[in-house]
Amino acid sequence: MLKSILRSILVPVMDICVNILAYTKPKFHRQKSIVILRTDAIGDYLLFRAFLREARAAYPTYHITLIGNSAWRSLYEYFDSAYCDECVWISTADFQARHIFYKIKVLRHIKQVGYELLINPQHSRDKLNAPFAQHINALSKIAPQGDDVNLSPRKKARHDRIYSTLTPSSPEILFEFYRNKEFFEQLLQKPLNTSPKLHLLSPTPPHYKQPYSILFVGASAKYRRWSVKHFAEVGEHLMRVYKHNLLVCGGNADIESGFYLEQLLQAKVKDYKQSIYNLTGKTTLAELVSLVYNGNLLVSNETSTVHLAALLDTTIIIVVSNGNHLGRFIPYPKEIRDKYYPVFHPYITANYARYKELSNAFAYKSTLNINDIQPKQVIDVIDQIYTQRSDNE
Structure with a gap:
């Protein structure tokens, strides 16, 4: 009980301290630039990654930065590195463990560039995703309406105010690939024929006895x-x-x-x-x-x-x-x-x-x-x- 009370007091105080210490003005504003935010797990990334190709095709002359979870960095580098010009990798485990100096360092880093557009495709946004979206400097910020499964309705309503545009989300349960497709079709204003398949350009021969x-x-x-x-x-x-x-x-x-x-x-x-x-x-x-x-x-x-x-x-x-x-x-x-x-x-x-x-x-x-x-x-x-x-x- 006492622990819970102390936590409810200390966590908001800590967050305020982090926000103050992480404050910095952008060093420069990058023209024709997009930042895509994706901080969730490996499976989420695998069902989203095909839309990086769609974003690149829709914005061929833009500088695209991906802010991603370091847990799936090697998959991005193996399959998808052609689609973004720059990446910022975040150890979400360290960030969530309340390593305060790591938090400040990461947030200061992502605030140093001003972008034209933030794209946050995450449908079930959470308390990890929200601070990044808040600290990114972008003229426009867009996300799906999403749901409140990971945030209380009150907190979600507060975090939704970060965005200049929230695209509609259908109320029925959708397979996650189709949920991403729904968002990107609205973002790009056209139907998409995207395939989620992974293609190995040069498969490695098996190292172990088959079958x-x-x-x-x-x-x-x-x-x-x-x-x-x-x-x-x-x-x-x-x-x-x-x-x-x-x-x-x-x-x-x-x-x-x-x-x-x-x-x-x-x-x-x-x-x-x-x-x-x-x-x-x-x-x-x-x-x-x-x-x-x-x-x-x-x-x-x-x-x-x-x-x-x-x-x-x-x-x-x-x-x-x-x-x-x-x-x-x-x-x-x-x-x-x-x-x-x-x-x-x-x-x-x-x-x-x-x-x-x-x-x-x-x-x-x-x-x-x-x-x-x-x-x-x-x-x-x-x-x-x-x-x-x-x-x-």
């Missing part, structure tokens, strides 16, 4: 992580029935889970000839692109790796989901990705005929227990996929 499946154990929140024991059962089935080698993948936070999964698998498959490679915490995003591109199957929690695989359009994807972000990030529309198989919580599966109602309920968060999804559900989907493929050959 292989990837088991991706990580996710951004605990309630989105399927049990390691469940992954082990699926992995054993892939090795025993389909003779797949296995790559266990995840981020630095998943090293312990990856090691545990490796141990469980080794105990189950002692006499198998296939190999298990534990790569948790050992791959960069660019390396993960190559692994996914060359893989045969991905079994993953609903995370950025799924979006990466879906947009590369090579690997078969099995995504295990409790329904979190239903309709916004999962499932992929068939016209974007057909080799994509979501395995949902039994409640969602049983009530899928009420999809619109479910997507409204779970579009922003689901509290269903992901571990109610049993390994057999995933194994049955895998068997069905490979049975259909063998029938078609």
Whole structure:
């Protein structure tokens, strides 16, 4: 209680101090210039990135600056660096951790240039995104009307006053790529035929024995992580029935889970000839692109790796989901990705005929227990996929 009261007093005071100390006048105003602000996560970037190309095509003579989350910097540099003239990378983790000197440094840096136009495409703006939009010096600022899922209605109304233009947002739940398309069509005042696909100009040959499946154990929140024991059962089935080698993948936070999964698998498959490679915490995003591109199957929690695989359009994807972000990030529309198989919580599966109602309920968060999804559900989907493929050959 006391902690909460102190926080409610200290946080606004700290924010005022940061704003005062970060104050600086622009050193220069850049003519014919646009700044695009995108501070959210890797999956959000992957479903937005194709519109950088549209912005560049619409403003060929403008200087375009991208202010982005350093978490997806390597993806931008790998796929999209041709579309912007300059980038400012922000460690959003450090910024949100209230490292006051880092905050001041970043905000002073972004205030030094005056732009003609700020474009902020983020539909669900949050307390991280708002300070950047506020501190950027631009003659005009535009964003979608968006929603108030990450901000209280009062705070959102206050932050909306930052913008000179808010484009209308349709009230229904849209897949996030189409939400971005809606905004950019209004911004550019024309229909767009944009494809979200990722294209590798020079694919790296596989470094691991094929065929292989990837088991991706990580996710951004605990309630989105399927049990390691469940992954082990699926992995054993892939090795025993389909003779797949296995790559266990995840981020630095998943090293312990990856090691545990490796141990469980080794105990189950002692006499198998296939190999298990534990790569948790050992791959960069660019390396993960190559692994996914060359893989045969991905079994993953609903995370950025799924979006990466879906947009590369090579690997078969099995995504295990409790329904979190239903309709916004999962499932992929068939016209974007057909080799994509979501395995949902039994409640969602049983009530899928009420999809619109479910997507409204779970579009922003689901509290269903992901571990109610049993390994057999995933194994049955895998068997069905490979049975259909063998029938078609």
